Amino acid sequence: MKPKVLLTAVVPDPVLAKIEEVATVEMWENETPIPRQELLERVQDVEGVYCFLTDRIDREVVNRAPRLRVVSTMAVGYDHIDVEECTSRGIVVGHTPGVLTETTADLAFALLLATARRVVEAANFVKAGQWQRWEASLFLGQDVHGATLGIVGFGRIGQAVARRAQGFDMRILVSHSTTLPAEVQRAAAIRQVDFETLLEEADVVSLHVPLTPSTRHLLSSPEFRRMKPTAILINTARGPVVDTHALYDALHEKQIAAAGLDVTDPEPLPPQHPLLTLPNCVIVPHIGSASLATRRRMAMMAADNLVAGLLGQCPPHCVNPEAMTVREKITRHMSS
Ligand code: DGY
Numbered sequence: 001m002k003p004k005v006l007l008t009a010v011v012p013d014p015v016l017a018k019i020e021e022v023a024t025v026e027m028w029e030n031e032t033p034i035p036r037q038e039l040l041e042r043v044q045d046v047e048g049v050y051c052f053l054t055d056r057i058d059r060e061v062v063n064r065a066p067r068l069r070v071v072s073t074m075a076v077g078y079d080h081i082d083v084e085e086c087t088s089r090g091i092v093v094g095h096t097p098g099v100l101t102e103t104t105a106d107l108a109f110a111l112l113l114a115t116a117r118r119v120v121e122a123a124n125f126v127k128a129g130q131w132q133r134w135e136a137s138l139f140l141g142q143d144v145h146g147a148t149l150g151i152v153g154f155g156r157i158g159q160a161v162a163r164r165a166q167g168f169d170m171r172i173l174v175s176h177s178t179t180l181p182a183e184v185q186r187a188a189a190i191r192q193v194d195f196e197t198l199l200e201e202a203d204v205v206s207l208h209v210p211l212t213p214s215t216r217h218l219l220s221s222p223e224f225r226r227m228k229p230t231a232i233l234i235n236t237a238r239g240p241v242v243d244t245h246a247l248y249d250a251l252h253e254k255q256i257a258a259a260g261l262d263v264t265d266p267e268p269l270p271p272q273h274p275l276l277t278l279p280n281c282v283i284v285p286h287i288g289s290a291s292l293a294t295r296r297r298m299a300m301m302a303a304d305n306l307v308a309g310l311l312g313q314c315p316p317h318c319v320n321p322e323a324m325t326v327r328e329k330i331t332r333h334m335s336s
Contacts, residue, residue: 003067003310005048008034008055011074015299022307023048040064048072048310050302057081062089069327070309074302076100076289077238078319079211087320090327094305094315098156099297100289105160107288108206108236111260112149115232116204117141118258120282142203142230142257145169150202152195152218153209153237154180154188161206162188173198199226204234211238219243224250231256236288239265244275251278262288 005019007027019025026042028034033054034042043049043065051057053075062068062085071081072094086093114120122139125131149165151158154176162172172190174180175198185192199205205227209215219233220243227233233256235242244265250256258280267286275281289298305315314324 003047003069004045005050005306005310006039006042006046007050008039009052011050011299011303012296015303018300018303019050019306022310043068048306050074050306051081053077053080055080057086059085062086062091069312070094070306070315072302072306072309072315074298077210079238081319083320087323087326090323090330092309092315092321092323092327093319094302094309094317095319096298096301096305097317099301100294101156101160103291103294104157104236104288105164106291107262107284108157108161108208108234109164111234111236111262111282111284112204112206112232113144114282115234115258115260115280116144116147121279142232144204147171147203148173148201150175150198150205151190152198152205152207153177154190154192155208157236158206158208159188161208162190173202196226199223200228202231203228204232206234207237207241209237209241211240216240217243217246219247221246221249224255227256229254229257233259234261235259236262239263239267248274248278251275251280258282262286 002022002024005023005025007025010027010029016025028038039055039061043061045067046065047067048070049057049068050072052073057071057080059082062082068091070092071086073081074096076095076097078093078095081093083093118139118141145168148171150173151161152175154174158174165172166189173193174190175193175195180192209218218241224246242265247259251259260282262284263286264283269275269283275283289295301317305317308315314321
């Protein structure tokens, strides 16, 4: 008998077909994310879960799913999954690195250009019928070319943003958790500095770190105070990397000039959220990887991970390969 899997949202037909080759599928077909209670009920007899970053796969979920062997998320970030808990139960976790790097870097740059050149404010002005004449001081923004870009986190996406910044003749500073070899810095035309120096010198600070306990609220009031009053913050990483209240104050009090956000905390932002009242804050709804081609690749990669896990193999893009050893021990113990 084929193992049963839960898909917490609709996936493209070829992706579904791939999964159905090896599994019986239960799919949440509503447009809204699967409610918590439904998730808890539906995982009870499944061996695999194909999920999204809106689904919290925590200890409670894992406890409800005694047969679970693989969790595959259609995202590169896996902060919505309790990986430690999964590992201790021998559940492998798959994610989708690489395929969304360039698309996400494109969006980070789109936000950078939009905020520096006040594109959204200016477009709204025209749409509101307020454009009367050419004016020398209308929507004055900041030059992107020649500006200093501070990249926080020099993983795949941070590096892709740096490549784009080179084309704009930007000076590039990087802060990263480990020391980058001199040849890497030379090849990427970057200079590694400490986080504080980056905050003080950058005209644009762009965040590219995963959400972990040590990056939660990496930017809060003290960090905003270090930044230039003309500085722009770009966040395409995760909302809680920035302290939202401190960001609101910094933007409102003009401690920094602007922010471009693809991610927020909370997410989604409720319609009355104070951040939405600020003209110097451009917010888009977590669309960093949202090109048709990239989302298709992510969906298929997540299916490949799920299928491998169901077949007892380590998923090609596995967050916790050590779970395989735990699984073997559990299997040996059960058959002895
Ligand atoms: C991810 O994959 O982690 C992005 O945030 C959503 O595509």
